[in-house]
Amino acid sequence: MELMTTYTENNYPIIVGDEALHSLLKLTHYQHYIYIIDRRVMSEHSSKVNQLLLQPNLIFVVEAGESLKTLEQYTEIIEQILSAGITRRSVVMAVGGGSVGDFAGFIAATLLRGIDFIQIPTTILAHDSSVGGKTGLNSSAGKNLIGAFKRPAGVYYDLSFLTTLSYEEKLSGFAEVIKHAMLESVEQRQKLEQDVPSSSELNQLKNMDYWIMTGIRRKLEIVVADEFEHGVRSYLNLGHTLGHAIEFTHKIPHGHAIMIGLLYMEILSGRNPVLLLEWFKALRLPLPVFKDFHCYYDLMKKDKKNNDENIQFILLKDKPCMEHFTKEQLSEAFDSLMSLLGVD
Numbered sequence: 001m002e003l004m005t006t007y008t009e010n011n012y013p014i015i016v017g018d019e020a021l022h023s024l025l026k027l028t029h030y031q032h033y034i035y036i037i038d039r040r041v042m043s044e045h046s047s048k049v050n051q052l053l054l055q056p057n058l059i060f061v062v063e064a065g066e067s068l069k070t071l072e073q074y075t076e077i078i079e080q081i082l083s084a085g086i087t088r089r090s091v092v093m094a095v096g097g098g099s100v101g102d103f104a105g106f107i108a109a110t111l112l113r114g115i116d117f118i119q120i121p122t123t124i125l126a127h128d129s130s131v132g133g134k135t136g137l138n139s140s141a142g143k144n145l146i147g148a149f150k151r152p153a154g155v156y157y158d159l160s161f162l163t164t165l166s167y168e169e170k171l172s173g174f175a176e177v178i179k180h181a182m183l184e185s186v187e188q189r190q191k192l193e194q195d196v197p198s199s200s201e202l203n204q205l206k207n208m209d210y211w212i213m214t215g216i217r218r219k220l221e222i223v224v225a226d227e228f229e230h231g232v233r234s235y236l237n238l239g240h241t242l243g244h245a246i247e248f249t250h251k252i253p254h255g256h257a258i259m260i261g262l263l264y265m266e267i268l269s270g271r272n273p274v275l276l277l278e279w280f281k282a283l284r285l286p287l288p289v290f291k292d293f294h295c296y297y298d299l300m301k302k303d304k305k306n307n308d309e310n311i312q313f314i315l316l317k318d319k320p321c322m323e324h325f326t327k328e329q330l331s332e333a334f335d336s337l338m339s340l341l342g343v344d
């Protein structure tokens with residue numbers, strides 16, 4: 001399955017399925033291939049990864065996760081790349097999930113003022129993160145606060161990588177699938193729940209190719225309309241304002257935190273969150289030991305999208321919309337979330 005972005009220029013292909021890696025091997029026009037590869041993927045899929053290596057190359061096998069998205073890791077790897085004497089006709093190839101994609105994309109965006117970058121996603125979550133061109137690192141002040149917009153030159157997504165994901169990582173990626181369905185319509189979210197009502201269907205990746213393609217199409221529509229997030233792109237932050245603060249505080253998988261953020265969003269939107277919670281329970285969503293509201297509030301205040309006084313949230317009313325909330329309103333909604341989740 002091949003999609004092409006529909007920007008006015010500099011479009012890139014998104015190739016999903018068995019043909020992805022075969023197509024990748026046709027990219028023979030670069031002078032150097034700089035691979036940044038998730039160590040786990042390298043060990044679980046060594047023959048597949050070895051098949052996709054073009055020459056001449058530099059290979060960095062990295063530990064995935066938020067600890068990769070740091071200035072220290074960035075400095076270490078970019079200095080090694082530069083000392084190898086690469087040129088602007090080189091390409092960075094990201095083989096892994098969202099953390100590898102965000103990190104490798106930021107390297108490509110800044111190396112010699114920007115060189116090409118290819119995404120080779122290996123997680124469900126990366127159906128979201130590999131498309132749209134946001135790259136970046138974390139700061140001690142919060143997640144993704146250092147970054148750049150950098151369109152990939154292509155996304156090559158072989159779904160057979162997904163079979164080795166742990167259930168925890170499947171669920172984390174599925175959160176973004178749920179988000180895309182919720183942004184689309186009530187019917188779409190219900191259809192997704194009918195298809196994947198509980199952890200056993202998710203664990204078998206039931207219909208996941210369909211839902212991944214649907215999510216990619218949805219994301220593309222939005223990022224092509226508003227690449228630099230002046231308007232509709234901010235809808236993709238559904239569930240993310242509290243979600244990022246929870247992820248950062250508890251160091252839990254991105255999507256698990258986003259699911260908690262989606263429940264909070266339902267409360268702020270004035271909707272009944274109970275049905276969504278029942279589904280999340282059937283999907284075996286783990287909960288952290290929550291902290292005081294102020295911990296999350298301080299992090300949410302640092303979000304890139306706030307005005308000075310209040311915090312911006314994306315809500316679902318009849319359709320997606322944006323509203324600002326005061327500290328008191330947010331604290332009250334947080335109390336409702338805690339009682340919904342049965343936390344004292």
Ligand code: NAD
Pocket residue numbers: 038039040041044064065066069096097098099100102122123124125126128129130131132133134135144161162163164165166169172173254
């Ligand atoms: P990840 O890259 O940390 O991968 C999660 C875990 O899965 C890691 O332990 C990794 O080693 C393992 N893994 C990867 N592929 C595997 C495979 N095929 N088999 C077995 N294990 C595998 O995280 P992620 O969940 O893919 O992405 C989360 C990151 O993406 C966060 O940093 C988040 O901020 C970022 N993100 C970015 C965007 C964007 O638009 N740029 C959007 C959403 C999320």
Ligand code: ZN
Pocket residue numbers: 176240254258
């Ligand atoms: Zn996300």
